[in-house]
Amino acid sequence: MKRLMYPFLALAVGAALIAGAVVVGAGGAGAAGAPALAPADTVYTNGVVYTADAAHTLAQAVAVKDGRIVYVGDDAGAAAYVGAGTTSVDLGGKLMLPGFIDSHMHASYAVGELYDVSLFGLPTLKAYQKALAKFAAAHADLTIVRGMGWSNTVAPRHGFTKQQLDAVIKLRPAAITSEDGHSVWCNSAALKLAGITAKTPDPTGGVIERVLGTKVPSGTLRDAAADLIVNRLPDYTVDQYVNGLSHFDRDIAAPFGITTVFEPMLIPGSETGILGHNKCAAFEQLAQLPADQGGLTVRFRAALKLDPHWGPIDQQLQAAVVERALHSTDLFQTNAVKLFVDGVVEGHTAVLDLPYLTVPRTTGTPIWPYKDLQTASVDAAEAGFQLHYHAIGDAATSMALNAIAAAEAATPGEAALRPAITHLQLVTPTDYVRMAQLNVTAVPQPYWFVKDDYYYGLQLPYLGKWRADHEYPMKSFFDNGVLVASGSDYPVTYPPDPLDAIQTGVMRWFNVWPEWAKEGDVLWPAERVTVQQMIDSFTINGAIQNGVQAETGSLEVGKSADLIVLSRNILTCPVKKIGDAKVLQTIFRGVTIYDPAAEHALVNKLKEGIHSLQIAIQSWAVDNGDKFPLASIVTADGLKVYFPDSDTPWPDNPWTGAPMKPGMERGDYTYTQLSGGAHYRLAGHISATQDFVVP
Numbered sequence: 190m191k192r193l194m195y196p197f198l199a200l201a202v203g204a205a206l207i208a209g210a211v212v213v214g215a216g217g218a219g220a221a222g223a224p225a226l227a228p229a230d231t232v233y234t235n236g237v238v239y240t241a242d243a244a245h246t247l248a249q250a251v252a253v254k255d256g257r258i259v260y261v262g263d264d265a266g267a268a269a270y271v272g273a274g275t276t277s278v279d280l281g282g283k284l285m286l287p288g289f290i291d292s293h294m295h296a297s298y299a300v301g302e303l304y305d306v307s308l309f310g311l312p313t314l315k316a317y318q319k320a321l322a323k324f325a326a327a328h329a330d331l332t333i334v335r336g337m338g339w340s341n342t343v344a345p346r347h348g349f350t351k352q353q354l355d356a357v358i359k360l361r362p363a364a365i366t367s368e369d370g371h372s373v374w375c376n377s378a379a380l381k382l383a384g385i386t387a388k389t390p391d392p393t394g395g396v397i398e399r400v401l402g403t404k405v406p407s408g409t410l411r412d413a414a415a416d417l418i419v420n421r422l423p424d425y426t427v428d429q430y431v432n433g434l435s436h437f438d439r440d441i442a443a444p445f446g447i448t449t450v451f452e453p454m455l456i457p458g459s460e461t462g463i464l465g466h467n468k469c470a471a472f473e474q475l476a477q478l479p480a481d482q483g484g485l486t487v488r489f490r491a492a493l494k495l496d497p498h499w500g501p502i503d504q505q506l507q508a509a510v511v512e513r514a515l516h517s518t519d520l521f522q523t524n525a526v527k528l529f530v531d532g533v534v535e536g537h538t539a540v541l542d543l544p545y546l547t548v549p550r551t552t553g554t555p556i557w558p559y560k561d562l563q564t565a566s567v568d569a570a571e572a573g574f575q576l577h578y579h580a581i582g583d584a585a586t587s588m589a590l591n592a593i594a595a596a597e598a599a600t601p602g603e604a605a606l607r608p609a610i611t612h613l614q615l616v617t618p619t620d621y622v623r624m625a626q627l628n629v630t631a632v633p634q635p636y637w638f639v640k641d642d643y644y645y646g647l648q649l650p651y652l653g654k655w656r657a658d659h660e661y662p663m664k665s666f667f668d669n670g671v672l673v674a675s676g677s678d679y680p681v682t683y684p685p686d687p688l689d690a691i692q693t694g695v696m697r698w699f700n701v702w703p704e705w706a707k708e709g710d711v712l713w714p715a716e717r718v719t720v721q722q723m724i725d726s727f728t729i730n731g732a733i734q735n736g737v738q739a740e741t742g743s744l745e746v747g748k749s750a751d752l753i754v755l756s757r758n759i760l761t762c763p764v765k766k767i768g769d770a771k772v773l774q775t776i777f778r779g780v781t782i783y784d785p786a787a788e789h790a791l792v793n794k795l796k797e798g799i800h801s802l803q804i805a806i807q808s809w810a811v812d813n814g815d816k817f818p819l820a821s822i823v824t825a826d827g828l829k830v831y832f833p834d835s836d837t838p839w840p841d842n843p844w845t846g847a848p849m850k851p852g853m854e855r856g857d858y859t860y861t862q863l864s865g866g867a868h869y870r871l872a873g874h875i876s877a878t879q880d881f882v883v884p
């Protein structure tokens with residue numbers, strides 16, 4: 190259930206944080222003389238504007254004032270909003286859409302990209318071991334090595350062994366999560382830290398993989414069993430999460446035009462001590478900062494996780510209620526709870542109506558005993574929380590619907606927050622109707638609608654051909670009147686580019702994996718949907734799902750100016766080309782937060798002259814008051830520091846001669862630089878660095 194398309198996405202450093210709009214054509218008074226209305230801050234004209242309103246209106250122009258849309262219509266009408274101070278942007282016939290909404294995306298996991306070893310995209314066990322050894326050697330200070338990204342397709346059936354990890358990291362515990370987040374590969378020291386021995390039984394909803402024919406743990410832990418080690422790991426600090434979220438906003442969300450995100454798995458209560466308990470504080474800290482001082486440039490709605498292993502449900506809900514009350518800005522709210530009904534097909538932990546073919550008589554174990562799932566659902570609904578369920582297997586989806594029916598019966602008339610089920614790999618056809626009746630939103634990941642290595646290597650053998658060929662429904666949801674709000678499940682999907690998902694949702698194969706997805710080898714062709722349905726699932730439907738439809742999701746007067754401009758009209762171009770379209774501008778609350786022209790120029794320059802880079806994630810205080818991006822680039826020789834900035838374009842004004850030495854990449858630094866006669870002093874802290882190789 191995951192794919193990787195462009196492994197070098199992370200090169201998109203925050204080169205153009207708050208770049209100005211691309212102004213084409215001079216601003217000026219409208220054709221009819223003085224503006225009849227209060228002038229707008231920015232007027233976009235000569236575009237194809239897909240508004241995603243109820244009538245699916247197309248327009249030419251949008252006017253924005255104080256971060257809000259004040260006009261949508263034709264170019265002639267927009268002229269009335271142009272005054273002396275108005276920036277006029279000629280869209281040159283380009284397509285403008287509402288900012289994308291990703292309705293299931295683990296933004297807070299971006300912290301791992303900064304501080305942990307990443308195995309995403311590596312092809313073999315050998316490559317994993319090499320990356321692990323290199324990371325371990327470079328981070329001798331870490332007492333525990335953690336990471337993410339190994340694929341179940343490289344270690345099918347029983348996962349990797351502890352010996353395979355001991356071979357490269359022996360003395361320190363090492364716990365490496367799979368790319369889907371459901372399994373953890375442990376070395377011997379990690380199993381010891383978790384207290385897992387041959388005597389440890391499989392916890393409910395979890396599997397401890399064993400050496401064949403024995404009870405000895407072999408090294409891979411699935412779902413609830415993985416928590417045995419995960420909960421022994423230290424949490425990241427609030428500062429580390431802040432850096433991770435800043436990285437997410439600037440380098441992941443903005444380049445893909447994502448302006449609103451549902452973050453599905455936060456931890457209630459900073460005193461719970463459960464891994465991840467510092468996340469909410471980091472979100473709130475950034476929600477309180479203005480965007481130009483490093484605050485959020487994405488609107489977040491989030492769920493707090495409930496877990497059957499975390500003690501009495503009423504205590505968990507109490508903590509959730511306390512946490513929810515702390516977050517009330519438009520930028521960050523925690524109004525939902527997340528409940529896992531099952532695991533994943535790859536771990537034999539998805540709950541199925543009929544057994545797996547690979548493990549006779551096994552249909553998977555639910556994470557919650559059904560009665561407890563129902564109690565948690567009813568209690569959470571009564572406490573006013575939105576319900577968000579993870580369900581992969583057909584039996585799991587039915588269980589979620591039963592629990593939702595009970596919760597809705599207990600709270601009649603409280604339909605403001607719609608319950609959601611995400612993933613939905615196998616769905617019993619009668620459940621489409623129940624979803625519509627119960628007002629349940631489907632939150633699928635259209636990135637996965639392909640016959641890839643997961644299909645051929647795992648789903649086909651585990652599920653058999655009929656089930657594998659009828660997985661990931663989509664059109665059936667629309668046809669049955671179910672609201673569909675798409676998500677990526679980042680970091681499970683990486684990179685989380687909605688344009689790839691829109692193409693895949695329409696085609697149900699994707700041309701970037703020729704070795705797997707042969708042309709015509711379509712996954713369940715009857716479930717293909719239209720481009721417009723896909724766009725709506727990433728815009729207005731996501732807004733409705735997240736209760737922010739009055740604020741965003743469509744381009745209508747009064748809503749927040751969350752806009753994106755695309756390089757290609759995906760409504761009319763060949764479907765095969767949709768994924769190649771690029772976001773040209775991302776505008777959030779009226780501010781241009783992403784300008785790819787500047788960024789591409791930067792990346793191209795880097796590709797010319799440098800073959801290995803180190804990207805440092807930093808926070809800086811600048812004593813002359815100038816604004817600088819939060820990210821800078823350190824070359825491999827460690828001698829140069831560049832601050833790409835829209836006012837002083839790299840590399841014309843590089844900051845050179847900084848006291849950066851190899852091996853000194855973390856810590857506090859002060860730089861002094863005479864530049865253009867002005868004296869600048871920067872005091873900063875580098876909290877993490879990561880190596881990237883430029884292809």
Ligand SMILES: [Zn+2]
Pocket residue numbers: 293295453678
């Ligand atoms: Zn998820």
